[in-house]
Amino acid sequence: MTYRYLPMTEQDRREMLSVLGIESVDELFQDIPEGIRFQGSLAVPKPLSEPALTKHMGRLAQKNASFDQYASFLGAGAYEHYVPSVVNHVISRSEFYTAYTPYQPEISQGELQAIFEFQTMICELTGMEVANSSMYDGPTALAEAAGVASSVSGKKKILVSAAVHPEARHILAIQAKGLGLEVIEIPCREGITDLERLQAASDSDTAGVIVQSPNFYGNIEDLSLIEPIAHQHKGIFIVSANPVSLGLLKPPGEFGADIVVGDAQPFGIQVQFGGPHCGFFAVTRKLMRKVPGRIVGQTVDEEDVRGFVLTLQAREQHIRREKATSNICSNQALNALAAAVHMTALGKEGLQKLARLNFSKAHYAQEQLSRLPGVEPLFEQPFFNEFAVKLSKPVSEVNKALIKQRIIGGYDLGRDDEALIGSTLLAVTEMRTKEEIDELVAELEGLL
């Protein structure tokens, strides 16, 4: 059988073997001891032609309920937003997507410049001075931030708000185990970080304080009250933020954050079952040399022409090896490009409008739902595009009924916290029309 990705003909093979002075390809594998040579055929399915493959993949895809056919109110860290056509066209340029990391800057100026622009946009968004070229995703960026806080402060204790995304806290816990950090979870009070408990836990051993705003429940934390607690013992103040919210909310940088992390997924990156997304990592200039991952910097060539290179590489694993404080190697360059294209498309004005649309839609939905008997707002806190409500029936039962009406219901908060059984977290982005919101309200009215 022939394969379209394998250009070697029989004649090529013969010619190449003859240059090598051998009879068969097997001779090139003689150095694999006989006992561990694989015999027979791998038990994977038979090959498919391209038409058969697309049909098979199409059938698998059709077994999934997509946002095209269902109105989704799921968020909880991954959000359906409109992805402008230009995004897909740009990231489909194969000069971008088939390139490796830009280690040869002379033939990678396009990628390098695009990332330099991405870094700038992340700085603008977060109110920070320096951003890297991206991380795997928001939660791993958050865990890496804890490592930076420890390495900068020389201390081991990390205080993390219980209102940080539960999966991010899981990842932080295992990262902390590896790095030998102690993580103390600060409980919530009325849906936001309990400042008294935070104050009580904060001491001279504290390396850093991590909060998320809007937090996992959608509530906006008062960063102006958290910052002094984080800094009172010279700890590092780490804020995880939803980037769309920063079109409307004062950025963490203006509140004195030292590190701002998050996920750029809402900008031009499909939810795609949870990944790949695109973590961002922004810091003050003071922490510039502690940032994990790749950073692009501006320079000039021999003829004084402006150009871009990967820089400050002395931080990275391929140079520092066992002395590295992070092992990150790849980033999410193509998704960072997607985010940069979307941020460019939005522009200064579009970003603000997008944020306001999200804010208005979510508040309309919350107001309508709160009027229903059987629905109660879980918290009385300011929120952005996501909010929690308590239902009079089990969330899983309600969601099952909603699916039949082509509505994907909210995130069951009882999954992570027994105290929140019966509560659901709903996200309402610009994608939800008034009609869809009203339909959700009507369905719930019937169900509860």
Place this chain on the structure above:
Amino acid sequence: MSAEKELIFELSKPGRVAYSLPENDVPDVDPKNLLPEGMIREIPAEFPEVSELDLIRHYTELSRRNHGIDNGFYPLGSCTMKYNPKVHEDVVRYPGFAKIHPFQPGETVQGALQLMYELQQDLAEITGMDQVSLQPAAGAQGEWTGLMMIRAYHESRGETKRNKVIVPDSAHGTNPASATVAGFEAVTVTSNNEGLVSVADLKKVVGEDTAALMLTNPNTLGLFEREIKEIADIVHKAGGLLYYDGANANAILGKTRPGDMGFDVVHLNLHKTFTTPHGGGGPGSGPVGVKDVLVPFLPVPVVSIGEEGYFLNYEGPQSIGRVKAFNGNFGMLVRAYAYIRTMGPDGLRQISENAVLNANYMMKRLEKYFDVPFKQHCKHEFVLSGNRQKKQGVRTLDMAKRLLDFGVHPPTVYFPLIVEECMMIEPTETESKETLDQFIEVMGKIAKEAEENPEVIQEAPHTTLVKRLDEVRAARKPVLRWEKGNALQDK
């Protein structure tokens, strides 16, 4: 194209837009009425203001200033720059894959879960492992995940003093870095004069404090560790486990399996062996496979099958927990799955056979121009040394830059660290003999230039838009973002 390209911010003009947002069909809410004053943003983010055509021309020009596999040969050692099939880019964009949420009820994502389940099975078969987790986002994260499992395994046996991970001196930088980040101390085992792990040195290094040995096989020199069974025995007898760095798995598909070699845990780079595009640096995907002994420690959830179909299985009382949010880099899993379904068992084997034949052919034909430090058959990649050319005043870096003038991406240079003036060349199986011959011809020409006209190499590249860039300046006076007024002036 001019050498210098404006930044998108330098094209900005107030009043131009490239967005199209849905009409607001609900009552507009003024945040000032609902949020405390101090929470509202006063200074808007300075995003560029351009029209849609401005945007497209900008990024199109940037793409033209970039070299990918589709532009030309890319023999970057250890990176497996093979062709990225176009059909993968189509299927991954099907709404049923692209527009689904990780928290949707299981019954609404059965196709996605089935794909993940089958991929777990296929990767376990290919690597000879018992169970696979698709969670890790990249190779380095896979390494760290594997090491955290090894740590949990030793701790579960009360062996808390096993704090050392042995890493060959030829290893990728991520290996020792992952060991450190997982809380181990990395110790080095040296290579012998054949470029293989020194078994004698290994015997000295291994001991009661050994948690694991990390090994790439074939190693980063492209050589198969022939004594792998003995190496595995030594480590196992000492109570340690074996970690397989799958960066070089493109050499062994259907030929040998890490599980059969004695490895206990393996990661694969789907963006190398399984064609998911490198994307200019990512996203990647780094699934890990384990033998039974480590199955209890796998990250959760894995995808299982039950009476009601496929489901995310969170069972695992000894699991190390979650290493990545949601379901790993699902989009990359779709592509790798499509690739395995396209190639089938014989196709997978041919991938490695052709990759290895291509590499050996190139090495053989290049040996008259360059020093070959290890004279034996290689696997999917090989190393050359530029020592001969160094004596002529030409460094490996210079030759790499000279290759740019011929439209070829240079090999990996100065790695592995144990070979002087190293060039590490990996042709992959998707390149034709004609392409290899052209490259060999270019390399021959450069070797000749080194003898006769070294300046032309030392001053390379000559044909690129920008010339060699001042990296020292970039690091000493870091300019890491655009600021109003800084860009063109502040060079």
